[in-house]
Amino acid sequence: MNISVKNLDIAKHKTDCHVVAIFEGSKLSESARKIDAEAGGYIKSVLKRGDLSGKLSETLLLHDVEGITAKRVLLIGCGKAGKLSDNQFRTMLKTVATSLKSYKIKDAAVYLTDVELKDIDTAWKVKQISQVLTQSLYRYTKTISKNNSKPELRKVTIHSAKSDTKTTRAAKIGKAIANGMAVTRELGNLPGNICTPTYLGNQAKKIGRQYGIKVSVLGQKQIETLKMGSFLSVAKGSREQPKLIVFEYKGAAKAGNPIALVGKGITFDSGGISIKPGAAMDEMKFDMCGAASVLGVMRSLGELKPKVNVVGVIAASENLPDGKASKPGDVVTSMSGQTIEILNTDAEGRLVLCDALTYTEKFKPKAVIDIATLTGACVIALGNQGAGLLGNDQKLVDKLLSAGQSAADRAWQLPLWEEYQDQLKSNFADMANIGGRGAGTITAACFLSRFAKKFKWAHLDIAGVAWDSGTAKGATGRPVPLLMEYILSEAGSGAGTVAGK
Numbered sequence: 001m002n003i004s005v006k007n008l009d010i011a012k013h014k015t016d017c018h019v020v021a022i023f024e025g026s027k028l029s030e031s032a033r034k035i036d037a038e039a040g041g042y043i044k045s046v047l048k049r050g051d052l053s054g055k056l057s058e059t060l061l062l063h064d065v066e067g068i069t070a071k072r073v074l075l076i077g078c079g080k081a082g083k084l085s086d087n088q089f090r091t092m093l094k095t096v097a098t099s100l101k102s103y104k105i106k107d108a109a110v111y112l113t114d115v116e117l118k119d120i121d122t123a124w125k126v127k128q129i130s131q132v133l134t135q136s137l138y139r140y141t142k143t144i145s146k147n148n149s150k151p152e153l154r155k156v157t158i159h160s161a162k163s164d165t166k167t168t169r170a171a172k173i174g175k176a177i178a179n180g181m182a183v184t185r186e187l188g189n190l191p192g193n194i195c196t197p198t199y200l201g202n203q204a205k206k207i208g209r210q211y212g213i214k215v216s217v218l219g220q221k222q223i224e225t226l227k228m229g230s231f232l233s234v235a236k237g238s239r240e241q242p243k244l245i246v247f248e249y250k251g252a253a254k255a256g257n258p259i260a261l262v263g264k265g266i267t268f269d270s271g272g273i274s275i276k277p278g279a280a281m282d283e284m285k286f287d288m289c290g291a292a293s294v295l296g297v298m299r300s301l302g303e304l305k306p307k308v309n310v311v312g313v314i315a316a317s318e319n320l321p322d323g324k325a326s327k328p329g330d331v332v333t334s335m336s337g338q339t340i341e342i343l344n345t346d347a348e349g350r351l352v353l354c355d356a357l358t359y360t361e362k363f364k365p366k367a368v369i370d371i372a373t374l375t376g377a378c379v380i381a382l383g384n385q386g387a388g389l390l391g392n393d394q395k396l397v398d399k400l401l402s403a404g405q406s407a408a409d410r411a412w413q414l415p416l417w418e419e420y421q422d423q424l425k426s427n428f429a430d431m432a433n434i435g436g437r438g439a440g441t442i443t444a445a446c447f448l449s450r451f452a453k454k455f456k457w458a459h460l461d462i463a464g465v466a467w468d469s470g471t472a473k474g475a476t477g478r479p480v481p482l483l484m485e486y487i488l489s490e491a492g493s494g495a496g497t498v499a500g501k
Contacts, residue, residue, distance in 0.1 A: 001137060001154060003130050003175050005167045008109060008159040010068065011038045015109040015157065017061075017072040019096055022047065023081040024054040031111035031159065032075070038067030043075070055079060056088055057095040061103060070109070074099055082116050089117055090128055090408050097136035104152040108133075111159040122162050123170040128408070129158050130174030131481070138182045140189045140474065169493070173304060177407075177484050180300030181477025183207075187292035188467060188475025192268035192285045197243040197316035200265055200288065204245045204295060204314070211302025218244040228355035230334040231315050234348045237272055237325025238318035244359070245291070247298050247312035251305055251491070258309035259487060260365035260455075262356045264349045264372035265291030265316030272319045272345030273327050280469070287349070289466035289475060290371035291316055296480040297487070308491035311363045315352035319345070331429045335359065336451055341429035349374045350444055351433060354451040361454050367396050368457045369486075370448065371479065377440030379464040387411040387465050387479055390445040391458030400458055403485035409478050411460060420446050 010018060010031055021029035026047040028036060036043040042065060046052070052060040058077035065073050076096055078084055084092075093112070100108055110133070113125045137151040160167050187195055187203065201217035208215030220241045223232060228244075235242035245265070248258075266287040270276060276284065294312040301310060326332070330342045332351075335358040340351065349372050360368055378388040387404070389411040391397045397413055404410040423435030423443045431450065435443030445459045465478045 001134060001156060003134070003156050003158065003171050005126055005158045005160050005163050005171050007161055007163045008157065010034045010111065010159070012069055013109055013157070014069045016070070016107040017074050017100065017103070017105045017109070018068070018070045019074045019076060019108060019110045019112065021078045021112055021115045022052060022054045022075045023078050026054060027081050029078070029111070030114040035065065035068055035073060039065050040067065042066065052077060057092050059095060059099050061099070072103070078115050084115060084117055086117060086120055087408055089115065089125070090132060093129060093132040097133050100153055101136060101151070106152050107155040108153065109157045109159060113158065113160045122160055123166045126158050126160060126167045127170040127174040130171040131178045134175045134178035135181060135477070138185055140186065142186070142190060143194070173488065176300045176303040177481050179303060180296035180484065181480045183299045184289065184292040184296030184477045184480050185475040187295060188286050188289045190285070192318070195267055195285070195288065196240045197265065197267055197318070198240065200267065200291060200295070200314065200316045201243045201245050204247065207295060207298050207302065208247070211299070213298060213302055214248040216246040218246070226335055226359065227333070228335045228359070229332045230340055230351045231317070231355040233326045233330070233332040233342065234319050234351050235317040237320040237322035240267070240318050242315070242317040244356070245314040245316060247294070249298060249301050249310040251301065251307050252309045253307060256309055257364055257366040258311045259490060260311040260313065260360045260363060260368040261294045261297060261483065262353060262360055262368060262370040263291035263294035263312065263314045264288070264353055264370070264374065265314045266319050266349060266352070267316060269319045269346070269348065270321060272325050272348060273321050274344045274346040275321055276346060283467065283469065283473070286467040286475060287373050288316065289373050290462060292475070293371050293462070293480055293483065296477065297483050300480065300484050301487070306488055306491035306493045308487060310487060311360065311365065313356045313360050315356040317352060319348045334451070338431065338450065339429040341426040341432045343432050344434045347434045347444070350447045353448055357448065357451040365455050368452060368455050369400070369460060369483070371460045371462060371483070373463045373466050374461045375441045375444050375463055378461040381414070381441060382412055382464050384464045384468070385410070387482070388441050388461035389413045389458060390416045390442065392416070392449055392452060393456035393458070396456050396458050399489070400482065400486055403489060404479070404482040407481035407485040409481040411479070411482065414442055414445070416442065416445055416449060
């Protein structure tokens with residue numbers, strides 16, 4: 001989709017549809033007032049009939065409005081003037097995207113930068129408009145034989161009185177993030193018989209070739225040579241060989257310590273010998289969404305080319321029951337040399353991540369963020385609103401919290417107190433891989449922290465945000481927006497601000 005930012009003449013701009021804001025009490029935004037003036041008060045007369053009150057996300061489509069060249073005008077309710085939050089703004093944009101889709105609009109001009117948001121600048125609004133409308137184009141069709149539907153929207157022009165380098169850059173960032181999210185969503189949505197560790201590796205190579213990013217895919221023998229006994233223990237029950245996928249994005253002018261992203265890539269998780277209940281087990285194809293997020297970020301970085309160095313490390317495997325599969329009570333030796341008693345084979349994500357974290361040391365990273373659909377406990381604690389966030393460096397954690405707030409992809413910090421480490425004690429190894437029923441998200445992070453002592457590290461538990469269930473079942477693309485916001489901030493190329501951030 002073509003997205004541009006321009007200072008438009010609303011009366012003369014030719015498009016299939018203008019999108020303008022209406023506030024509660026039938027108050028018109030600046031752009032809506034201009035259309036109303038050209039149309040001889042037509043919009044006000046329509047509002048007086050009560051067809052639209054201006055409540056958040058109400059819509060009304062007008063045809064052939066006199067005085068303007070656009071074929072249609074979409075009125076979108078924005079609630080009380082001056083009271084809209086950043087999250088409500090995005091909710092409104094999703095309604096706009098749905099409306100444009102339902103009316104099969106091909107070319108739209110969006111005049112929503114004149115909606116006032118407290119302490120939020122124009123560039124942020126441009127970025128969100130670009131991102132949300134691009135996100136709306138995603139369709140899953142890979143395994144649907146008769147689905148030939150294609151998105152109608154081909155062109156969006158975002159009106160901005162401040163049409164400058166910053167707003168143009170903001171539109172590009174929003175689009176690139178949405179494109180990265182589409183990669184993450186597609187990989188998450190693919191069934192486990194297609195999206196195997198080998199498939200993930202091939203998709204990584206494809207992104208690498210397209211954007212000039214170095215990609216290495218290590219196979220079984222190479223992983224064995226690295227002595228990743230913990231990672232390999234998870235793959236023992238599967239006929240699919242594990243893969244260690246490594247991205248090296250070098251955007252900085254000078255070689256510098258990179259940001260490292262470490263993704264959990266369990267392409268299907270049955271629980272292994274500690275097998276899961278059958279209900280909703282199909283959703284365990286989403287257990288590689290941490291890995292998919294790393295691929296999505298690399299896609300976005302390739303498009304934007306920010307001046308920053310980023311490494312991505314993905315440990316990809318299936319977790320299945322088999323005669324060779326790990327058993328509860330087995331003891332394995334990690335790449336770090338630390339031994340682990342496997343009390344539950346369904347706590348496998350941390351077993352692949354710990355070796356990936358150790359491997360990441362070779363890059364001498366300035367910060368490491370692991371991303372994993374790690375614990376059901378995180379879903380219980382935070383629902384599907386925010387990711388769980390823990391770490392050993394508060395400055396890094398604070399930056400991620402701020403990035404999540406600005407990106408509308410929020411996280412919430414949980415404690416990593418030393419007392420929780422006691423729950424991982426084992427009589428037969430250096431540690432157990434589970435810490436009991438209580439504080440499951442925290443003890444999982446405690447486990448990982450033992451492999452992250454040589455660098456600044458943060459852990460994102462995305463079990464509650466990586467996919468939706470029910471009738472809307474599908475991968476969400478989170479936390480690509482959060483990660484990109486953080487990386488671009490570190491590169492000094494962010495776009496737009498949110499209150500206090």
